[in-house]
Amino acid sequence: MAKKNLSTSLKLNLKLLRPQNSITSLFMGKEAPPKRRLRAVSAPYIPWLMPSKCFPKKMDEKPSGYFDFTVYPLEGVWDINNKAKESYSGEIKKEDFVYKLMIRQPDFVKLPLFKEILNYVKNKKTNPLLNQVNFETISEEKCVQMLHLGRFEDEPISFEKMEAFTKDQGLNRLSKVHKEISLSDTRKVVPEKLKTVLRFRVG
Template sequence: MMKHEWRKKEKDVYIPKAKPEIIKVPEYNFFTISGKGDPNNPHFANYITPLYALSYAVKMGLKKNPVLDSYYDYTVYPLEGVWDISDEAKKNFNPNLPINKDDLVFTLMIRQPNFVTEEYALDVIEKVKIKKPDLLINKVKFEKIEEGSCIQMLHIGSYDNEATTFKIMGEFAKKQGLERESKLHREIYLSDFRKVATEKLKTALRFKTK
């Protein structure tokens, strides 16, 4: 059986066009970790590392010993983040001013294939926690998340310029008779910001609608 590659097999979910589109996102499994603060600070990497450590532990463990039903080899899914601002920041929010990045709150996550059970995932968390005690493994959860009806669009360039893309998405939502459910939004990182020039970064942006 060929390896399942999300870039090829799940383009509708992960590779949006550079124009808004409506999508319904079903329930998926994720390793998640939550935090707060400026993503440009060095400490931000401490939240990303455990997600990859666990995701590769699941992948390689099953490749060596495929004990789960319906197992198939796959490419590890991309890093995703759901972003908001703190409750305190919301009290003084001014849409005409740039957001103070220290006020950001986030949940980062990496999807796991549907065949990965909670029991297996929690067992991997315990094993990696022992092997790599310096990582924030104890903050990681295994969760099932269903986004449902969303609007998404490809953003190219700096994360700081995402407001332009969100404005286009918001106008599209109005034309479709839809409202944005909340200020929360999801980013799916299709480029490695450590290796790709800022102006070429590709990020899938998504928000829920009602």
């Protein structure tokens, strides 16, 4: 359902977003895999990012407000490290990236439930990355977003349009930090047809 709603935002638009709960994991520099493999990187997380699949089949009581749901798309918040910011000249090196991967969660997933699910999965799977994950409430507030169609390398073209739109609205981009929401499976879709929602905060 989330994918359908996002993919209809084909034009530039201004969004006022409410806080959302997400399961996150932070990567820095060379330890972070290339952007084109983000969905593959998320694969080890999928079982515990899907609470409906994590609950033991014989669980007597489901959490309050529980409903079956479709997993939200993979999101990533992109930034560069402080050293790179000090010497920024318009060029960004891959080793300077700092980014956080996340999967939005339905409203019924709260911190206690996340801890329960995480402990359950840790007992079922051995994966050191499980120790890196956190449960966070993400507040984006006022943002400009756009659906980018095509290769990741061509995103600067879309960002130029977004920044011009922001200026026309009498607003300012608050920082170079931005969010990307992957609507396409990079294992199945050619780069020229990838769909990625781009978003940054404005004020």
